[in-house]
Amino acid sequence: VWGQPAYRDGIVYFASMDWSVYAFDATSGELLWSTPLGGALASRPVLGDRLMYVSSFDGSVHALNIDNGEQLWAAAANDVIWGAPALGEDNRLYFGDTSGDMHAVNALTGESIWNNDTDGVIQAAPILADGILYVASQTSPEATTGELRAYSAEDGSQIWQVTTPVPLWTTPVIVDDTVVIAMQGTEALLVGYDLKSGSEQ
Numbered sequence: 001v002w003g004q005p006a007y008r009d010g011i012v013y014f015a016s017m018d019w020s021v022y023a024f025d026a027t028s029g030e031l032l033w034s035t036p037l038g039g040a041l042a043s044r045p046v047l048g049d050r051l052m053y054v055s056s057f058d059g060s061v062h063a064l065n066i067d068n069g070e071q072l073w074a075a076a077a078n079d080v081i082w083g084a085p086a087l088g089e090d091n092r093l094y095f096g097d098t099s100g101d102m103h104a105v106n107a108l109t110g111e112s113i114w115n116n117d118t119d120g121v122i123q124a125a126p127i128l129a130d131g132i133l134y135v136a137s138q139t140s141p142e143a144t145t146g147e148l149r150a151y152s153a154e155d156g157s158q159i160w161q162v163t164t165p166v167p168l169w170t171t172p173v174i175v176d177d178t179v180v181i182a183m184q185g186t187e188a189l190l191v192g193y194d195l196k197s198g199s200e201q
Contacts, residue, residue: 001015001017002042002043003015003041003084006046006052007026008047010025010026010027011024011025011026011032015041015042015043015044015045015054016040016041017040017041017042018040019036019037019039019041020034020035020041021034021035021037021041021045021054021069022034023069034069035064035071037056038056038060038074039056039060039080040056041055041056042055043082044084045084046085046086048066048087048107051063051072051107052065052066053084053107054084055081055083055084055085056081057080057081059076059077059079059080059097060075060081062074063075063107073109075093075103075105075110077101079098079099079101081095081098082122082124083096083122083125085125086125086126086127086133087107087128088107088128088153091108092104092105092153093105094128094133095126096126096135096137097122098121098123099120100120100122100137101118101122102135102151103116114155114156116156116157116158118158119139121138121140121167122136123137123138124168124170124172126171127171127173127179129174130195133151133152134149134150134172134174135148135150135151136168136170136171136181137168138169144166145167146163146164146165146167147161147162147163147168148161148181149161150195150198162193162198162200165185166185167184168181168182169184170182174195177194177195178193178194178201179192179194179195180192181193
């Protein structure tokens with residue numbers, strides 16, 4: 001298990017590198033259900049009202065019935081999906097793949113809403129705040145630099161982009177009006193950027 005587990009109402013949910021999702025009773029440890037999927041699962045499950053969403057190395061996000069693990073739909077990307085998806089309040093689900101492409105789908109049906117095809121390698125989960133998606137990535141598979149991008153959650157259009165001196169592999173954190181990223185280098189440990197403009201704080 002590489003990703004953080006999820007918890008709700010006495011049940012713990014795990015996505016595993018053995019290609020399966022598991023639900024356990026949090027008190028007794030009893031296995032309630034397990035569902036095999038089509039690839040390794042490196043990130044945490046994301047819980048909606050009745051559905052659970054998991055990203056897979058098979059290049060799809062899978063939606064499972066949270067009660068019994070039955071798969072209801074799978075939405076395909078263009079490459080491996082490493083980071084967890086982001087669930088919006090408007091029944092939209094957002095995720096990026098390792099070819100650098102961002103996707104938005106209907107969280108209830110998996111139907112595509114928009115795609116934004118870019119360069120780069122997205123490993124981290126996107127962060128959604130006030131209608132804007134913030135995405136950290138490596139500039140390209142061979143690059144020693146990274147990129148932080150902001151997208152409109154409505155239509156996927158890019159709002160701003162900044163280049164960082166090292167690849168970005170971890171999920172950003174939003175603090176007040178700043179998006180904070182961890183740097184994989186010696187020049188800085190954490191760097192903050194203005195949410196609206198992308199200027200360094």
